[in-house]
Amino acid sequence: MNHYVPMPQSFYEQPTLQLAQALLGCLLVKETEEGVASGYIVETEAYMGPADRAAHSFGNRRTKRTEIMFGKAGSVYTYTMHTHILVNVVSSDVGSPEAILIRAVEPFEGTSLMENRRPGRSRKEWTNGPGKLTKALGIQMNDYGHHFTASPLTICEGWEQDSFHISSGPRIGIENTGEARDYPWRYWVEGNSYLSKMRSPTT
Template sequence: MIMIGKPVSLSFFQQSTLDLAQALIGKLLVKETEQGVSSGWIVETEAYIGPGDRAAHSYGNRRTKRTEVMFGPPGYVYTYVMHTHCLVNVVSGEVGHPEAVLIRAVEPFEGVDLMYERRGKGKRITELTSGPGKLTKALGIVKGDYGRTFMEPPLYIAEGRVCDELVSGPRIGIENSGEARDYPWRFWEKGSPFVSK
């Protein structure tokens, strides 16, 4: 396999979760499979700040088989299935502080034909990866990627492009999380047509 771009180093992930959620915008998310390589520029993320965040899976230090990877070092892959869709997160925070950043949307870069095969032919390109479940299906990211590191193939984050303007607002789909639903911990590239709807 030909590696697209150089994976970021561990030091990239060793920043606060809110900073990481913003720093991920513009980076390249790459997945290598037997069918080929597909990748996309990250254009939207959401931060989940662990035990004190009622919207986080690790709220109250909840430690389960599913959340176990979040209690380890940053830079690891946290995948889970919600409503039949696989979602992908970057583990953040220090060891023992279970935090994560959800990758919500990417702008397709390489392997677009492969993305159409996985998602269906009749879609506009802006619909291929404009949501956390859409992007994992398009890129071939699966629950089995859980526990990998984002610093080496087959699933990694590479240096990307500069994001001209970043905006923030409340996270999506967390209505039952009390005051946490209003935290402005969703970040996206202003004007990007690839952001989730």
């Protein structure tokens, strides 16, 4: 029985851009009363804190919502966007509000649960976007403020880091944020078929 091994605290204490890449291939695991669902992280986006116009914490904006971004690396930052919930990994030192958005995962365990939570969708459509994967895995707003080293929401060892290639490019959904829009702070597992939709090649 090969069981889930949560990444240690030290894993989360590497620099944000490095952590955003290190998270690729890790398993995102959510336990609920219905059972366990998990998927391999295949796409992430870094948000670089006070200097990043696209980040919620731009200009050190500190509110009830962003408060956790100022907390310990490895904390869970959930956020609602209309009907959708997005999940982020807090990074950097306490007081330095940086975070990484998990944009897509590849289903692993609990696929029948995911299917029930994403009725009528093809397998690919279960988790190939930040709002979709939270629904498929059962991630809720009450996961806010927990830590990824402890149940019910954990990040665990997954694929070997040398078993895939990492690509990077501009982030998504932040068209109106000035020069920050072009920073290549989105990372993904090259060629994976569960990535979120790629937009605007615009060469």
